[in-house]
Amino acid sequence: MSLKSALESGKFTVTAEVGPPKGTDIKKILHEAEMLKGKVDALNVTDNQSAVMRINSMSFCKLLLDMGHEPILQMTCRDRNRIGLQSDLLGASILGIHNVLCMTGDHPNAGDHKEAKPVYDIESVQLLQIVDALNKGKDMMGNDLMGSTNYFQGAVVTPEANPIEPQMMKFEKKVHAGANFFQTQAIYDIDKFKNFMSSARKFPVKVLAGLVLLKSAGMANFMNKFVPGITVPQILIDELKEAGKEKALDAGIDIMARHIKQLKDENICDGVHIMAIGAEDKIPAIMERAGLL
Amino acid sequence: MIITKKRDVKKLMENLKNYKSLFLIGCSECASLCGTGGDPELASMKEALEAEGKTVTGTLLPKTGCQTLGTKIELKKDKEACAAADAIIVMSCGAGTQSAVEIFPDKPVFPANDSLFLGNMTRFQMFDERCSLCGECVLDKTGGICPVTACPKGLLNGPCGGTDNGKCEVSPDIECAWVRIYDRMKKTDQLEDFKEVLKPKDWSAGRKPGTLNTREKKEEKK
Secondary structure (H helix, E strand, C coil), X not given: CCHHHHHHCCCCEEEEEECCCCCCCCHHHHHHHHHCCCCCCEEEECCCHHHCCCCCHXXXXXXXXXXXXXXXXXXXXXXXXXXXXXXXXXXXXXXXXXXXXXXXXXXXXXXXXXXXXXXXXXCHHHHHHHHHHHHCCEXXXXXXXXXXXXXXXXXXXXXXXXXCHHHHHHHHHHHHCCCCEEEEEECCCHHHHHHHHHHHCCCXXXXXXXXXXXXXXXXXXXXXXXXXXXXXXXXHHHHHHHHHHHXXXXXXXXXXXXXXXXXHHCCCCCEEEEECCCCXXXXXXXXXXXXXX | CEEEEECCHHHHHHHCCCCCEEEEECCCCHHHHHCCCCHHHHHHHHHHHHHCCCEEEEEECCCCCCCHHHHHHHHHHHHXXXXXXXXXXXXXXXXXXXXXXXXXXXXXXXXXXXXXXXEEEEECCEEEEEECCCCCCCCCCCCCCCHHHHCCCCCCCCCCCCCECCECCCCCXXXXXXXXXXXXXHHCCCHHHHCCCCCCCCHHHHCCCCCCCCCCCCCCCC
């Protein structure tokens, strides 16, 4: 089933993030993708995440498609100008890729090529408008296309951004620019997330709550300190600490499973986006504990 | 103004290894305020060069170094000192350096400074970039704060996910431009304008090399 159909059917949708490696050896990631077959509704392939140079998103999306997965092409505005972005959108379309997640992209300063010239010729809101135009058979300049695209386009939002007001205004711009679904930055406080959802529900868009697997108390503290827009509540950090070093990952799996269950049971959002960050092999266990498998 | 900083002296000395006598040109405008090309800097450069065994044939602090014709006229009184120099050192911005290149077609010209950005002097010898000279001003839509310049990504439609308590993901020393814009537009009751989606920028408006002629066109002779 396509991501669009899954979300529109009202099914609690599960997507997972996969980051292609740096280098051409893809045995590990193919194995993980194989494990997730038939379990998740779509796999979301990162675009040089954290501005670290890796295999591009489009090539890996195509491999996933050939395996029978439903891929979501992540597309950032960091490395390509408007010509490159539109050309890649047409290219991905003829490969059979029909989901795209439009984002601005981490600054090169975060990555392993800090001296790179950042492009940002256009940005996420404008990219959504461009996808909308390509779907209607026109490029962004209004020139006719010989055949249009058929993208189901998504965007990202940070529900716990501080301050929240400008973030929500941008969220609204993204909705008007044509976003069909949103994937959020990692959330850990379901009550706070409910507040965000009460605003988001005013708009005709689907929302996947972003969930990052906690592997240790140290990782949680690190994210609190260094990752903008993510707050892991102290009570969860204590839970990881109490589990001890060897059982911390297991506690992290429990936490995520619990959150997924609550989000689904209370019908808070339309699904979840799981970011296991290197522990993709644990996703089936998370889904099992959440009662999804 | 154009913000400059002194180039690495070693690099400049490497440039000058084949030249013995030199003429120095500063600038009374931006470079003087930046402390890179005023009277004190001309004097200390002269001293440093003489310590390296060079001869300084003369110095000039022109009114506006990037005004090519004006600087050329000011240099008339230094005709002999210039003639005696093997090379010219310019202690202003890249534009001032290229005025000298135009004025001295037969002499090598070397820059003493790196040109950094168009900025404001916020306090004495403290400078912040404020304008990217993009050719198509958006300040009317952004509460008077330039996101093309103040946001490392040049975003036009609001903050990215990297904003953290009003700070930028690139560095905690940078205030998030879009949080500043939001706060200001809220105070000035302009938040309605914030909602407008700004279109992709027309980068052709700032295409290089820029050129502008505002002279009234003379009637063509019949």
